[in-house]
Amino acid sequence: MTTSEKLSQYVLPTYGRFPIEPSHARGTELWDTDGKRYLDFCNGIAVCSLGHAHPRMLKAIKEQSEKLMHCSNLYQITGQADLAELITEQCVKIPGKMFFSNSGAEANDGMIKLARKYGHERPNEKGESRFEILTFNQSFHGRTIGAMSATGQKKIQQGFAPLLSGFTHLPYNDEHALENAIGDRTVAIMLEPIQGEGGINSATSNFLCTIEKLCEEHDLLLLIDEVQCGFGRTGHLMGWRAFHDSLKPDAISWAKGMGGGFPIGGFWVTDKQTNGKPLSSVLGPGSHGSTYGGNPLACAVSLAVLSEIIEQNLKENVVAREKQIRREIKSWNHPAVKELRGVGLLLGIGLNENEINTPKDVTASIHLCNILAGKGLLIPPAGPSVIRLLPPLNVSEAEVSEALELIRSGLDEAISA
Ligand SMILES: Cc1ncc(COP(=O)(O)O)c(C=O)c1O
Incomplete structure (x- = not known):
């Protein structure tokens, strides 16, 4: 049986799970059991403050x-x-x-x-x-x-x-x-x-x-x-x-x-x-x-x-990375982005649901999370029309830039699909 089959067989179905099986992680990076690398901006949903395996x-x-x-x-x-x-x-x-x-x-x-x-x-x-x-x-x-x-x-x-x-x-x-x-x-x-x-x-x-x-x-x-x-x-x-x-x-x-x-x-x-x-x-x-x-x-x-x-005064890094994210997302002026919500590294991108070609049975936010996971970025949704950015507090400028590139191309894909 695969892990997914075993989970279905033996674990109560209280969670909707993405089809990704994490294997190991270091800092902001996480690998699945197929060896695919992800940037982890989900972080156990705002849990791993210092990233993985600090x-x-x-x-x-x-x-x-x-x-x-x-x-x-x-x-x-x-x-x-x-x-x-x-x-x-x-x-x-x-x-x-x-x-x-x-x-x-x-x-x-x-x-x-x-x-x-x-x-x-x-x-x-x-x-x-x-x-x-x-x-x-x-x-x-x-x-x-x-x-x-x-x-x-x-x-x-x-x-x-x-x-x-x-x-x-x-x-x-x-x-x-x-x-x-x-x-x-x-x-x-x-x-x-x-x-x-x-x-x-x-x-x-x-x-x-x-x-x-x-x-x-x-x-x-x-x-x-x-x-x-x-x-x-x-x-x-x-x-x-x-x-x-x-x-x-x-x-x-x-x-x-x-x-x-x-x-x-x-x-x-x-x-x-x-x-x-x-x-x-x-x-x-x-x-x-x-x-x-x-x-x-x-x-x-x-x-x-x-x-x-x-x-390490990580608050300062949080403030700097928030500025970086705000500046960059604003500069896109992307039709799928309605607003940027939150503060620090508890941020949500509010999606323009009308602009996104969402398949039946999923919300715009889950659809985006799926697209981004395919591109190598893990992020969680917050309700039907918001995706969350919750990287570790010590995330680097380069990692944030990489994640933002992926988000931009994910948004492009979501509106053109
Ligand atoms: C604001 C807030 N309070 C309480 C909880 C519940 O925490 P736990 O899942 O550790 O019981 C959560 C979990 O998401 C939360 O975000």
Whole structure:
């Protein structure tokens, strides 16, 4: 049986998969089992921040796995303490505390639990506990029942009712809708500073200012999902700083680029005094947990990845490569390109669907991804009409030029086919 046949036979068909079988990869390059080379601008969907097989990651994996791969959170885990310190002191730069998970959905579930617990401890004027979380249309927060319920996309939720109650989905960047939706059971606002899966939609600075004001006025927690946009991808260590530098979230979730390809996620909670005690004390002993979360190996790898991003100042490369991409794509004035969305290296090319000869049964974005894979460039779609560029944060100027050449010829092919 081929791998594709075996996957069909033995793995649940939850993913639509491209017909490419990756074999090995180095940096931004990836080879399939037929020996064909690709530039990998998919990167596990914004995961491999340092590209593939980065020497610092490999060293951390080797050294830590030989020393101590796993031990329970019942003990003092050195790397976990070091990673939490680095994230708090050098990335968030606001006093607070971490909880470590294995994925983004789990991290978001943890933030949802934090909000629920806070809403119990800090009821409304009638003495009723508050539990409602306002989230946004087109958001994506993950696939667990909690994170999926927070997600503002019908197609993700379809068929799984009853969902976890207590989420209201509102139009993104709509300040009035948000203000009007706050009720006496509302406890938090949860959002991605840039919606990744939802098509690369950036929050406006005004929207974030309004959120900040409303959180203050109504005693709401501000929960930021940085699973896709965190740790350098926007050209800032924290994604929201690309739009509203002084924003002070109450909690932040991460995964993806945090481990550079090794599974780890987590959320941070502010030490700010709320209800007469630090918010970071709301989830106390026994209130939350994860067997694998924050294990020594995952923490050692994440520590290596984040240290490399900080020490090599990869944010600067992200900003330079974004400029290069914007300049080049603008100069094409290509009929198939409607707009360039996003920030840093979380970019989406919005396609003019009318200009593209899309075959039946696929979207314009999938069609483009197929054409580009044929030419040797891996990129993921974001919705039906956006293709995403998510190269590693250390991608070179030459690699970006090569990818842009391929994209231009792929767009030409898509309109002429
Ligand atoms: C913004 C955001 N939140 C949460 C998730 C879920 O993360 P995971 O797949 O690690 O559970 C994703 C995944 O794409 C995401 O983009």
